[in-house]
Amino acid sequence: MRKLVLQTLAAGTLLTTCPLPGALAQKAPAAAKTVGAKAVTTTASAPLAALFAAYWEDQAKLYPLSATAQGDYRYNDQLPNYETRAFRQQLQQVYQQYLISLQKFDRTKLSAEDQANYDIFEYEMKTRLDGLKLNTWMMPFAQFYSLPNNLVQLGAGTGSQPFKTVKDYDDWLARVDKFPVWADSAIGNFRRGMKAGVVLPKVLVLKMVPQLQAQVVTDPAKSLFYGPITRLPASFSEADKTRLTAAYQQAIATVLVPTYRKLADFLQTEYLPAARSSTGIGAVPGGTEMYRFAVRQMTTTDRTPDAIYQTGLAEVKRIRAEMEAVKKQVGYEGDLPAFFNYLNSDPKFTPYKTPDDVLNAFRAIQARITPHLPKLFGRTPKSPFEIRQTEAFRAATASAEYNRGTPDGSRPGIFYVPILDATKFNVTSGMESLFLHEAIPGHHYQLSLQQENTTQPKFRRFASYSAFSEGWALYCESLGPELGLYTDPYQKLGALGDDMHRAVRLVVDVGMHAKGMSREEAIKYMMDNEPISEQGATAEIERYMSWPGQALSYKTGGLKLRELRARYEKQLGPKFDLRAFHDEILAGGSMPLAVLERRLDAWAARQR
Incomplete structure (x- = not known):
């Protein structure tokens, strides 16, 4: 696509925290899958499933914006400060612990599907650990990936943040109340980058400043963050409508506008003169x-x-x-x-x-x-x-x-x-x-x-x-x-x-x-x-x-998918079913290409 909305390393990918629960010793009953005319028995590992479930619960707490995007609204009032050194150290410890726990399983004794789960999870933990060794945190956001921009989309009511109940409205107030702390830490990281020479190109900073300035308004009712108030559900009591309207006006005037102004002013007056004239990341220390x-x-x-x-x-x-x-x-x-x-x-x-x-x-x-x-x-x-x-x-x-x-x-x-x-x-x-x-x-x-x-x-x-x-x-x-x-x-x-x-x-x-x-x-x-x-x-x-x-x-x-399609068309001849090929790709979901290729090779072998 031209752009698929994701979080990046700088803005935080789907992450996790907290110790693992004790591993379970039992296995779930075998389940039968039907592939064509043959029944294939697979065994789901309950301990492995428990590890994955713990990981997912932990990362939802640590990255609640991601949870919100996935329809998990339990942490809609949260906005953790992931711009701190303590946060990065916590991630390093957590990923290492999950990797150690995963590698206690004997992969050869897992079902084919759990072997894929194992491979994807191992790849993910190792990749995240490698990413934490880099100083990308010194460039907290840019014009294309930006928590400040994401918050506007959420707060305007056009994104994944729900505004249907009184609690929804209160959750958003609690979430944005934490934005100034995040912004201060982001500025701190930008400043550390300035000292280390790990800075963004000037041309990008010039695009970032207007994005932030656009949220600086004198009348809260003209802010995009006021959108949910213009659409207050009729079911709300008059007392709640009055309270929420006043609270949103105050949050815009005293929390959001000052924070966006502070970020814009910092980038324009302090960061821009230190930004680089070079183009590629290879120009900064550690860029290669x-x-x-x-x-x-x-x-x-x-x-x-x-x-x-x-x-x-x-x-x-x-x-x-x-x-x-x-x-x-x-x-x-x-x-x-x-x-x-x-x-x-x-x-x-x-x-x-x-x-x-x-x-x-x-x-x-x-x-x-x-x-x-x-x-x-x-x-x-x-x-x-x-x-x-x-x-x-x-x-x-x-x-x-x-x-x-x-x-x-x-x-x-x-x-x-x-x-x-x-x-x-x-x-x-x-x-x-x-x-x-x-x-x-x-x-x-x-x-x-x-x-x-x-x-x-x-x-x-x-x-x-x-x-x-x-x-x-x-x-x-x-x-x-x-x-x-x-x-x-x-x-x-x-x-x-x-x-x-x-x-x-x-x-x-x-x-x-x-x-x-x-x-x-x-x-x-x-x-x-x-x-x-x-x-x-x-x-x-x-x-x-x-x-x-x-x-x-x-x-x-x-190119990899075209290569695989051509391979199986040649191997299977008249037995190649394009619809089945597409369905098999989509059945497993997103995964590293090497894991996908192994999966599809096994599918092609079954077609013969």
Whole structure:
């Protein structure tokens, strides 16, 4: 996707704390699975399940914002300060203890499914421990990942924070009351980074300041955080309505506005002069190690940055040839850069007048693919789905994105589309491929089916490995012809543009962070190879600057899935069932690519 809403290392991934409970000695009864015509017996390990359950309970307490996003509302009044050294030390101790407890199990005696659980959990603990060795905490947030921005979405009532009961409203007041302490610690970490030379690029800081300043208002009623008060449920008593209105006005005026002002002023007056003019993370002390870790974490592979860079160059060359073929098909006689300029400038490619026109065009794409979906998918999610315009306060720096719903369906999965000016929304931007990626069958199918699968331990139901989730979504873009799309050559070109976008990412991400490529060179390379505006290319490149390595996950995962599909089509011949292949991928949920490959190899063996 253009952006899947996740927490990052700097903002805190799904984490855990507290000692483990005593290991149980018994095993659960064997359960029979039916695979084709054969019954396969598996044994679920109760002690292992208890370990996973303890982990999940602990991380919900430690990272309650993540719990809220997953529909666990027990800690909706909490906002722990994860910017402290004590917190990081606690994490190191906890992950090490969970890893030790896991490795007491004999993996060879576990069922196939528990072996996968073991492998994923071990990978997760080791990766988190490795991440804690780095000084990424010295850059607490940036323009693309930001607790202050996340709080606005939550507090406006448009995110996962519920505002249905009086307790919900009181929970939010308690949560934001802890924001100033977090902000002070974040400033402290920024200052430590300034002393160590581990700082963000100036161009990113210049984008962060307006985001924070936008929340500084003189009239609380004009704050986005006042939104829930404008929608107070009629069932509330008049006394509660009066109390909550006064409390929200006070919280905005005395807690939120001063904190956002303090953060903005610090970044503008103190941090900006110390920010760096360099582009890539490799320029800061320890940056080479930070990037190598980011590559490993985001791709879930041991591929080197240089190998990924070479893959990017090869993919750019391949896709350019396909773009040339489409250019020839539509009769355009200029070169490819001129063709891109034509696509970006001819008025016929910007036919929309209002945001609703854009949203309805995406709804029409959904209607076109719906009849074809049963041919490719046996598993479909129960979760509802909506298409919405991205909120104005964050639209300028947002990409199109998918926000997962809750497992019980009380909040739908939402495909957000940023529309700054509907009259400039270009139909050749890859609308069809974007929908397949962000919405259906991409992120909505994968994330919804994963969290609806109650047979999995929760650490897998809510797991998110970018190489899997983004790889799956990119793979879904390639299903366009099988879903009745890309019949218009310009939409096919848009899909090629999206594929090219992910190939270019391999080149510019590694180029900036490991090979000395500048921001300006990266923007030019992107514009030379895909139909994207300078504004769009700038936003993308600055995103990669703020989140090293994440952009590598798309192509890495997408190419792996295409490779596996081709392998099994060749191995199985007429026995290959595409729908069964897709269902098997989605059945296990997000996981490291090596674990996925083992799982699918076993599935293919059963088909024979």
